[in-house]
Amino acid sequence: MYIAMNRFTVPKENAEAFEALWLGRDSHLKGLPGFVEFHMLKGPEADGSVLYSSHTVWESESAFIGWTKSEAFRAAHKDAGSSRPLYEGSPVFEGFTAIQTIGK
Amino acid sequence: MYIAMNRFTVPKENAEAFEALWLGRDSHLKGLPGFVEFHMLKGPEADGSVLYSSHTVWESESAFIGWTKSEAFRAAHKDAGSSRPLYEGSPVFEGFTAIQTIGK
Numbered sequence: 001m002y003i004a005m006n007r008f009t010v011p012k013e014n015a016e017a018f019e020a021l022w023l024g025r026d027s028h029l030k031g032l033p034g035f036v037e038f039h040m041l042k043g044p045e046a047d048g049s050v051l052y053s054s055h056t057v058w059e060s061e062s063a064f065i066g067w068t069k070s071e072a073f074r075a076a077h078k079d080a081g082s083s084r085p086l087y088e089g090s091p092v093f094e095g096f097t098a099i100q101t102i103g104k
Numbered sequence: 105m106y107i108a109m110n111r112f113t114v115p116k117e118n119a120e121a122f123e124a125l126w127l128g129r130d131s132h133l134k135g136l137p138g139f140v141e142f143h144m145l146k147g148p149e150a151d152g153s154v155l156y157s158s159h160t161v162w163e164s165e166s167a168f169i170g171w172t173k174s175e176a177f178r179a180a181h182k183d184a185g186s187s188r189p190l191y192e193g194s195p196v197f198e199g200f201t202a203i204q205t206i207g208k
Contacts, residue, residue, distance in 0.1 A: 027206050041200035096145035
């Protein structure tokens with residue numbers, strides 16, 4: 001299992017607009033090979049900003065890499081610039097591989 | 105859905121020992137109210153260190169808070185000090201609430 005996260009630091013006054021923009025967009029993930037689940041996460045507040053993170057679960061890192069090279073990826077990111085004024089700097093990407101899983 | 109993550113910065117030379125310690129420990133999560141799934145994640149390498157993150161999914165933030173106040177939590181953390189020499193500084197906790205979920 002592989003988790004791709006993108007961290008966004010959003011000034012509190014932009015949080016509502018940032019959420020509306022994400023919740024209102026089209027997702028291009030459904031049905032892609034190796035796609036498991038997507039969550040948009042709201043994290044802690046610090047220094048007047050809120051940490052948000054997109055959180056996409058893939059069956060494997062290679063499934064994720066396949067997606068980054070796909071037409072669907074380009075379609076999903078063509079409007080990415082429209083949210084840029086809402087957050088500080090650039091989103092910070094972190095990819096994680098599960099080395100252990102414990103279920104219920 | 106609520107995700108509790110603890111980030112550990114582990115010097116590369118300690119990575120093997122850090123993984124062995126996590127993979128060898130007893131889990132106290134199975135069967136707890138509101139527990140969904142646990143993953144130990146291995147993330148990117150930078151400046152000679154590897155980012156690891158524990159990643160526990162709960163049905164809600166209140167289920168997570170219940171766990172932090174439980175006897176099982178104390179039992180799970182009684183030996184936490186034994187891994188401390190393996191990572192830099194303190195683990196950094198981040199709690200996230202899902203504001204959107206997209207399935208397959």
